[in-house]
Amino acid sequence: MMKGKNIICISQTTWHGEFTKSTVQLLSLLAEHNKIVFVEYPFTLKDVVMSLLGKQKAQVSRMLGLKNRLKDEKTENGAVVKHLVMPPVLPIDFIENKSIFKTLFGINTYLYKRQLLKVIKKQSLTNPIILTAYNPMYGLPMIGQLKEFLNVYYCYDGMDTRRHKSRIFNIEKEFCTKVDGIITTSDFLNSEKKIFNKNSFVVKNGVDYDLFAPFAKTTVSKHTNTKKIGYIGTLDQRFDIDMVEHAVKELPNVTFEFTGYLLNKAIVERLSKYPNVSFFGPIKANEVPKLLAKYDLGIIPYLMNEVNKNIYPLKINEYLAVGVPVVMSAFANLTDFENIVNVADTKDQFKQHIINVLKNDNKSLIKERIAFAKQNSWDGRAKEFGQILEQFYKDKAQEKSLT
Structure with missing residues (x-):
């Protein structure tokens, strides 16, 4: 089992919810021996308004900084995960014009990066592993921006156009070529990702x-x-x-x-x-x-x-x-x-x-x-996941020693 590492997860989901999430299961177990920061998918200003009107649920007070954006979440196994809620970003997914989208998304990624750098400094997260969980939209612009040692893409589903429109396909392809390694949840996904990054491995879903x-x-x-x-x-x-x-x-x-x-x-x-x-x-x-x-x-x-x-x-x-x-x-x-x-x-x-x-x-x-x-318990899957991350880390360290 991997130990003593700092892992920041750029997630596509929330930590809490009614259904089981593989990212949450794996990080809960990895948190026993590593420092984990789980970054919730950033909600938009529209989500803030809708939540204030009672039409949806979002952690508005933490998003706006009225309460601590970073807090401890105790896992089922007694470990602690640092849970980060991001400031609200601009709702821009609907924008078709490429230049306008790029400009406004630049604002969003600036807010995202600034908040993460604050947490990295405050928590003394040296040489972090950035684990992007099915969120290449924000994972790609963060590469090389967070004083990270390693960038890993955790992909548990195929991309679709519901959230980010068709632009997400090219973004994910570029992201796959730039990360240090990829972990997928299925053989089919792995065969797709290996085309863009040979350092791609499979850790299938498990059960508690x-x-x-x-x-x-x-x-x-x-x-x-x-x-x-x-x-x-x-x-x-x-x-x-x-x-x-x-x-x-x-x-x-x-x-x-x-x-x-x-x-x-x-x-x-x-x-x-x-x-x-x-x-x-x-x-x-x-x-x-x-x-x-x-x-x-x-x-x-x-x-x-x-x-x-x-x-x-x-x-x-x-x-x-x-x-x-x-x-x-x-x-x-x-x-x-x-x-x-x-x-x-x-x-x-x-x-x-x-x-x-x-x-x-x-x-x-x-x-x-x-x-x-x-035989398919999450404990076993987390060990597999940690071993792959550890190997990615060793390979990167060796690569850096040769340059």
Whole structure:
């Protein structure tokens, strides 16, 4: 395990939230032996206004400096992460004109850099590792600006145009060529990044096994006429509505429950008309195991497209950790799971897999799933992650000694 390093994470997310985040899981464990600063994605002045009006939630008092922007966050394992909220920036993603965008984004990056340099000085963060977690937009202009020793890109998904428009693709490509190393969460992502940076490695997503283990199934549920299928996660544009609707319609005696943030209203519009379908709002991460344990089967029905090929879904190990069988669409080449989950290429195959699994599940298969998930714990993933960072660090030190 890597020890004694200063790590600043330029993140694309917040630290808190209802769903599990790989960045948070890894940094929480790395914080046991290293000093970590987690930088939340910068909210805009628009977010400040919307929060003051009660239409969204943002830490306005910390953003405006009325409270400390930097504070300690205690992790589940008793470590401490320094949690930094940035000053609000200008809302500019909607701007199409390149020169205007460049000028205004320059202001944003100046504010961002100034705040980070203050923290680096105050916290005495010498030779920091800058770990940019899926945020090349801010990671790229920070290269060489933060007195850093090492720049690493942690990429856990493919880029899309929802936040930064199509400009993000060229920005990410340039960023990949300039960082010292890349860590991705899937083999497919790694194959893409290696084109731009040969120093690219994979650390796949894991599961908080100790959190899920107490809720693990020991036997197949006895209720034969009311089988229950669950999906827990964001309900967004990745979701294959056609595939799920076919199963819902063809299996009227099976209950389908969907729990999570609803970002694609078409899902509810299409599926809520069926009496065997229910929707529920997001729940906290520590509430997930208990809910999963009541299901007879878990589904991951993502669309099979170019974007989703990048995904290594967090929920797959969570389902398995409580012994729940998984049926998923063939959206990504997840060869690690080929003998442990059921993968469907068509909506008919998806339905048939559900029928077969519900009919044939048994104690032996439950034990096999749980044992498989145990091998994919976040503790193990954090060790892998730390070893790769350590190697990047040693390589950079050697490189500097030769110049």
